[in-house]
Amino acid sequence: MNRRLERVNIASLRVALISTGVVAVVYALVAMLVVVFVTNDLTAQVDSRLSSQLAHYQEQPVFRLPFASVNDPGQGDFGAPLLIWAIDPAGIQATQTNIVPPVDLPVQDASVTTPVTTSVNGVDVRIAGGPVGQFHLIVGYNVDSVTQARSSLIVIETVAGVVILLLVFFGTLFVGRRVGAPIELARQRQLEFTADASHELRTPLAVIEAQTSLALSQERDATWYRNAFQRIGSESGRIRRLVDDLLWLARVDTPQGRPAAEPVEVGLVVHQAAERFAAVAESRGITLQVSVGPGPLAIMGSSDWLDRLLGVLLDNAFKYAPPGGVVAASVGVDGNRVRLVVEDSGPGIPDEERPKIFDRFHRATGQGGYGSGLGLAIADAVVRHSHGRWEVTTSALGGARMAVSWPRVLGGARDQGEVEAPVSWTVPAPARPPERA
Numbered sequence: 368m369n370r371r372l373e374r375v376n377i378a379s380l381r382v383a384l385i386s387t388g389v390v391a392v393v394y395a396l397v398a399m400l401v402v403v404f405v406t407n408d409l410t411a412q413v414d415s416r417l418s419s420q421l422a423h424y425q426e427q428p429v430f431r432l433p434f435a436s437v438n439d440p441g442q443g444d445f446g447a448p449l450l451i452w453a454i455d456p457a458g459i460q461a462t463q464t465n466i467v468p469p470v471d472l473p474v475q476d477a478s479v480t481t482p483v484t485t486s487v488n489g490v491d492v493r494i495a496g497g498p499v500g501q502f503h504l505i506v507g508y509n510v511d512s513v514t515q516a517r518s519s520l521i522v523i524e525t526v527a528g529v530v531i532l533l534l535v536f537f538g539t540l541f542v543g544r545r546v547g548a549p550i551e552l553a554r555q556r557q558l559e560f561t562a563d564a565s566h567e568l569r570t571p572l573a574v575i576e577a578q579t580s581l582a583l584s585q586e587r588d589a590t591w592y593r594n595a596f597q598r599i600g601s602e603s604g605r606i607r608r609l610v611d612d613l614l615w616l617a618r619v620d621t622p623q624g625r626p627a628a629e630p631v632e633v634g635l636v637v638h639q640a641a642e643r644f645a646a647v648a649e650s651r652g653i654t655l656q657v658s659v660g661p662g663p664l665a666i667m668g669s670s671d672w673l674d675r676l677l678g679v680l681l682d683n684a685f686k687y688a689p690p691g692g693v694v695a696a697s698v699g700v701d702g703n704r705v706r707l708v709v710e711d712s713g714p715g716i717p718d719e720e721r722p723k724i725f726d727r728f729h730r731a732t733g734q735g736g737y738g739s740g741l742g743l744a745i746a747d748a749v750v751r752h753s754h755g756r757w758e759v760t761t762s763a764l765g766g767a768r769m770a771v772s773w774p775r776v777l778g779g780a781r782d783q784g785e786v787e788a789p790v791s792w793t794v795p796a797p798a799r800p801p802e803r804a
């Protein structure tokens with residue numbers, strides 16, 4: 368199975384890598400935009416506070432120096448809510464500031480008006496200035512918190528990005544395999560189905576072609592032509608049955624080809640199928656045992672499909688049961704389910720073959736003379752679409768035991784009657800004539 372899905376695994380890995388790369392690029396762009404937006408928003412808040420404080424001092428009628436220091440034991444005076452510098456008219460920076468000990472602004476920032484970010488004594492400070500009386504007043508805020516917030520946001524985005532990319536990679540890989548595996552298996556089954564169908568059709572067509580070539584090569588007697596036509600007719604019938612089975616399976620694979628479900632009395636279907644196979648049992652010298660439990664034994668399905676299912680199971684049982692053997696068909700209630708069982712006294716199904724018996728064109732015995740290998744595939748389609756469950760075991764008769772169970776419908780089928788009482792009968796194998804001495 369792993370080798371069959373190797374193409375799916377490689378394709379899924381490629382898609383996962385491409386998807387992860389695309390998500391990584393998109394996420395990086397979004398993360399950068401978020402960092403820029405958050406930083407600008409925090410900076411805009413600081414600028415708004417600077418403008419309001421500067422306007423407050425400009426509105427005061429008397430501007431007094433020195434300023435009171437606002438000391439924060441945790442951060443020093445650089446942790447003060449407001450940092451202030453006053454520049455005198457002569458261009459000399461006043462020593463009046465609320466930072467203790469006093470720290471001068473960089474020379475290039477002594478005349479700023481619009482908000483800018485500068486470094487004062489190794490601390491990032493956002494400053495803005497304007498005229499207040501005869502001084503050029505500069506106010507500032509410590510924006511280390513903005514820098515820390517930006518750094519924390521980048522770390523969080525990095526960790527979240529790694530987690531998201533891992534989820535995208537493994538999620539895409541998982542979904543790709545889950546979605547691609549059934550498609551790839553269906554494709555491979557289609558290829559195998561086509562190859563097997565071609566092989567099954569090649570043999571009878573080769574026989575027909577050979578008989579036709581021999582008939583045209585020279586004149587022959589009437590008996591030879593009669594035998595040739597019989598062989599051609601037999602192979603043509605084989606082709607027709609194979610084509611009918613293929614068309615039936617093709618219809619089953621499409622929702623339009625499935626009949627609507629309705630209550631079906633399984634006991635009645637078993638009764639009718641057993642009557643048809645009574646002649647087969649007698650002609651092959653096989654004992655047919657039939658048992659129908661007390662009704663109603665109704666399930667939701669199609670009577671035609673269930674009849675075909677039972678026909679496939681009984682046909683297989685008669686094919687593998689030896690002359691003088693036994694084929695048994697029974698149906699009854701098993702809890703809240705209806706159970707149908709068909710078993711025979713044939714060679715049975717080896718344990719290693721059981722997982723493959725429902726594959727199309729597979730023959731459990733490996734013998735080419737036992738049909739095309741589509742019978743149990745058709746039976747499996749009927750069981751799956753009627754919500755049934757298979758149980759394949761060894762029969763007490765020595766051969767295969769094919770059991771199917773469905774949810775039971777309490778109401779019986781309309782227009783079909785109901786089998787109320789248990790019914791059972793046996794079609795015995797005909798006695799063999801005594802052998803001559």
